[in-house]
Amino acid sequence: MADSHQPELKQLPFASLHERLGGRMVPFAGYAMPVQYADGVMAEHRWTRAHAGLFDVSHMGQIDISGAGADVALEALMPGDFTGLRENALRYSMLLDDAGGIIDDLMVTRRAGDFYLVVNGANKLDDIAHLRARLPDAVRLVHRTDLALLALQGPDAEAVLEALVPGVSALKFMRAGSFSWNGVPLWVSRSGYTGEDGYEISLPVAAVAFADALLADARVKPAGLGARDSLRLEAGLPLHGHDLDRTTTPVEAGLAFAISKRRKAEGGFPGAPRVLGQLLDGPARRRVGLKPEGRQPVREGAPVFAGDSEVGRVTSGGFGPSVEAPVAMGYVAAAHAGDGTALEIEVRGRRIAATVVPMPFWQKNYAR
Numbered sequence: 169m170a171d172s173h174q175p176e177l178k179q180l181p182f183a184s185l186h187e188r189l190g191g192r193m194v195p196f197a198g199y200a201m202p203v204q205y206a207d208g209v210m211a212e213h214r215w216t217r218a219h220a221g222l223f224d225v226s227h228m229g230q231i232d233i234s235g236a237g238a239d240v241a242l243e244a245l246m247p248g249d250f251t252g253l254r255e256n257a258l259r260y261s262m263l264l265d266d267a268g269g270i271i272d273d274l275m276v277t278r279r280a281g282d283f284y285l286v287v288n289g290a291n292k293l294d295d296i297a298h299l300r301a302r303l304p305d306a307v308r309l310v311h312r313t314d315l316a317l318l319a320l321q322g323p324d325a326e327a328v329l330e331a332l333v334p335g336v337s338a339l340k341f342m343r344a345g346s347f348s349w350n351g352v353p354l355w356v357s358r359s360g361y362t363g364e365d366g367y368e369i370s371l372p373v374a375a376v377a378f379a380d381a382l383l384a385d386a387r388v389k390p391a392g393l394g395a396r397d398s399l400r401l402e403a404g405l406p407l408h409g410h411d412l413d414r415t416t417t418p419v420e421a422g423l424a425f426a427i428s429k430r431r432k433a434e435g436g437f438p439g440a441p442r443v444l445g446q447l448l449d450g451p452a453r454r455r456v457g458l459k460p461e462g463r464q465p466v467r468e469g470a471p472v473f474a475g476d477s478e479v480g481r482v483t484s485g486g487f488g489p490s491v492e493a494p495v496a497m498g499y500v501a502a503a504h505a506g507d508g509t510a511l512e513i514e515v516r517g518r519r520i521a522a523t524v525v526p527m528p529f530w531q532k533n534y535a536r
Contacts, residue, residue: 180226181316181373185380189390197289199227202392209394213489216362216399217530220322221391222382229292230315230370231299234282235307242276242283245302247418247437249428253278258342258357260426262418263295268439268446269414270421271298273406277344277357284344284355286317286368288408316373321366321399323533324387329356329367332381336367341534349378361396363403363532401495402488404457404527410468411455411483411497419446420499422455422527453480454505457527458496458513460520463487465494466513472500473512473519479504482513488529495529496522 177200180186186193191202202224204212215221233242239250248261255278263271272291277284287295296311303309320329330337333347336356344357355370371378382388397407406412412421417439424447431437435444460466465487472480480500488495496513504511509524 178227180224182224182226182376182379185376186224186390189383191390191392194393196393197227199289201227202390204392204394205390207389209392209398210489212389212391212395213398215389216322216364216391216395217490218323220320220324220328220366220385220388221362221395222379222388223319223321223391223396224316224379225289225319225368225396226316226373227289228317229285229287229289229295230312230317231285231287231292231296232282232310232312233285233299233303233307234310237304238283238307239278241303241307243431243437245299245438246276247427247431247440247443248276249430250276250278250283252428252430255280256344258344258359262412262423262426263298264418264438264443265414266438267414268417268443270408270412270416270418271295271414273408273412273423275357275359279344290409312370314373315370316375318369318371318379318382319360319362319366320369320382320388321360321362321364321391323365325364325366326535328382328385328387329369331385332378339367339535341365341536349381352378354378358535361403361405362399363405363528363530364399365533365535398486398489401484401486401497402490402528402530403532404497404529406455406497407484416455416499417443417446417451419443420451420453420455450502453499453501455483455497455499456505457525457529458482458485458498458511458522459525459529460494460496460513460522462520463494464515464520466496466515466520466522470496470498471514472498472522473514474501474504474509479511490530497527500524
């Protein structure tokens with residue numbers, strides 16, 4: 169008998185497309201989402217690195233923030249410099265709690281009349297509630313449930329998208345603009361979560377024909393959650409809920425670059441005393457890359473040892489199809505976080521030798 173308390177999964181705007189493509193659907197962030205297609209995760213990963221993968225990321229939250237003082241209001245909640253952010257420029261940032269813990273990581277874009285935020289799908293309702301409770305009355309928040317989101321990633325992404333949407337090739341990494349295709353409005357940013365060059369395209373939920381037009385190009389194949397995860401892991405990109413949460417700070421997570429220079433000097437964001445103190449004195453632990461010996465992947469939650477002492481935990485791990493070896497990241501005590509440090513990771517009661525290595529594991533290929 170079905171569990172009557174189990175919430176019904178939401179459907180992506182392009183659910184019919186995934187059905188036509190033979191996507192294997194799994195629950196993720198409250199949605200039925202494709203984890204892979206017929207070719208499998210490894211093939212989708214490698215195709216994206218060599219050509220272009222198309223990901224449906226419509227589960228992500230898209231939010232418009234507008235009104236007098238919106239930039240200052242956002243700076244009260246995040247450590248980024250938004251008053252100095254140029255129009256059509258993106259900035260990676262984080263919502264922080266009062267202890268400097270990471271509520272969520274997100275992308276913020278300044279547009280002509282507002283700010284556009286993209287937040288993680290699993291957190292979007294909590295993020296919206298957090299923002300609404302703290303933004304001043306003069307600042308308006310709109311959750312854009314009328315929009316879908318596609319990510320076209322890989323070295324062929326520019327040529328593919330330029331053929332359909334002339335002008336997008338002029339965008340550089342972390343820049344965005346307004347475009348159209350056959351009368352369909354598109355908001356396009358040169359960004360992504362794979363370590364490859366590519367674009368994220370916000371468009372009306374009914375515009376399935378645009379996805380079909382992208383897939384009609386032989387250089388494009390659909391890719392699911394499995395490849396998205398292995399691609400971001402090779403690129404050393406953290407995943408909220410695994411590598412980031414309220415117990416981790418931006419400094420511990422190796423994300424201090426997202427704390428703008430002015431904000432480091434002025435503070436004024438949640439948890440600033442703790443975060444700025446860690447910048448000055450160093451954190452007690454750090455997120456590091458881990459390279460296990462052999463072919464055995466290590467998974468989230470595996471303990472990390474230095475001799476007989478447990479010094480950390482794996483937060484993401486798996487097999488890297490491009491590097492053809494297992495890779496992982498996790499948090500270890502700062503004394504054991506230096507590149508080249510020899511450690512061991514416990515898997516099913518057996519210790520596997522591992523080395524702390526710099527990230528990314530795979531060289532990022534952004535269009536700067």
